[in-house]
Amino acid sequence: MAQPRDFLALLKPRVMSLVVLTAIAGLVVSPGHMSPTLAFFSILAIAIGAGAAGSLNMWYDADIDGVMTRTAKRPVPSGRVDPETALSFGIGLSILGVSLLGLAANWLAAGLLAFTIFFYAVVYTMGLKRWTPQNIVIGGAAGAFPPMIGWAAATGGISIESVTLFLIIFLWTPPHFWALALFKLRDYDNAGVPMLPNVAGERATRIQIFAYSLILAPIGVAPFLLGFAGPVYGVASVLLGANFVRHAYRTLKMPDGDPKMIPAKKLFGFSILYLFGLFAILLGEGLVTHLLSAFGG
Missing domain, CATH: 1.10.357.140 (UbiA prenyltransferase)
Incomplete structure (x- = not known):
């Protein structure tokens, strides 16, 4: 039951x-x-x-x-x-x-x-x-x-701001899930799900992961550049984006057939921290702004 x-x-x-x-x-x-x-x-x-x-x-x-x-x-x-x-x-x-x-x-x-x-x-x-x-x-x-x-x-x-937030998650999703698919390749193969590593191979997947990370990193900074996120977000988004690219690069350089897939596993774990960190800081700054506005009123 x-x-x-x-x-x-x-x-x-x-x-x-x-x-x-x-x-x-x-x-x-x-x-x-x-x-x-x-x-x-x-x-x-x-x-x-x-x-x-x-x-x-x-x-x-x-x-x-x-x-x-x-x-x-x-x-x-x-x-x-x-x-x-x-x-x-x-x-x-x-x-x-x-x-x-x-x-x-x-x-x-x-x-x-x-x-x-x-x-x-x-x-x-x-x-x-x-x-x-x-x-x-x-x-x-x-x-x-x-x-x-x-x-x-x-x-x-x-608005353009909400579309920007959409794009951050949209561009984050492929490298996040493809990192998982790299070290869960056998699972997806057994299930008959055509994830990229099963169809295009590990090398092509790692290249696409790195390519997406290069696009994602600057888009992650866009809320600050567009003026609806503050300086804390601006600094954090640059640092988090740079680390995302670093992990993606290490995954790119991972040897074919690596049985442990440590770089891919680290990228998958960090990708969760990346997205959570961006939106948690964005939320925190927004709440502070609302509180200051209410207090000032």
Whole structure:
């Protein structure tokens, strides 16, 4: 019988935590104004939507999750939650999250959330993931929408600033997941998922990882250059970006067939710190600005 922790696992809480962080950052640094209550319910709705997408992903991917060591213990492939329950849970949460965001904020933000769920569950999970080695490049857009949704919730619109936040996550996703795919290559091969290392080889993957890191690093600094992030973010984004490139370069120089894949593992770990650090600092600066503005008023 399914336990509450199994339904929590369906929500992909680690992924959800990053979604929530980036959505809050988008909401806080935007020029819009929301009451704390409406802001809370807006973020809650985005979190529910992220959980819905995770549940739908686990429902559809149960067959390949069961043959991969990283995912075999998930609730559906392990038999703790039956597929129909995961599907119903995901659909119900999707309706709840989108409706709540529309009522708490606006229907543009709700529409973006609905599109994000659809893109992740249908376009990426049901289509791209099993069809093309560029799956994570295109599918990564789903994970890049949360700060844009947060911005739209507060302002009712989309701007160059929110697009910039989208681009940071969009460009971060391929090197992040390809680093994982390098040292989990056998898992993806057994599951028949055409991740880039399985199709194009390790060398081509490492080259693309490095190329993306060279594009990502300056885009990561863009919020400071565009004036909606402060000097702390500016310095941190330069340092974090330089370290991302350093790890990507070491991965590039990694010997073919390296059994330990230490540089790739370090890049994967650092990539999480990179994205978390950027958006945590962005959020912190935004909160300080709001507090100073309130105190000054």
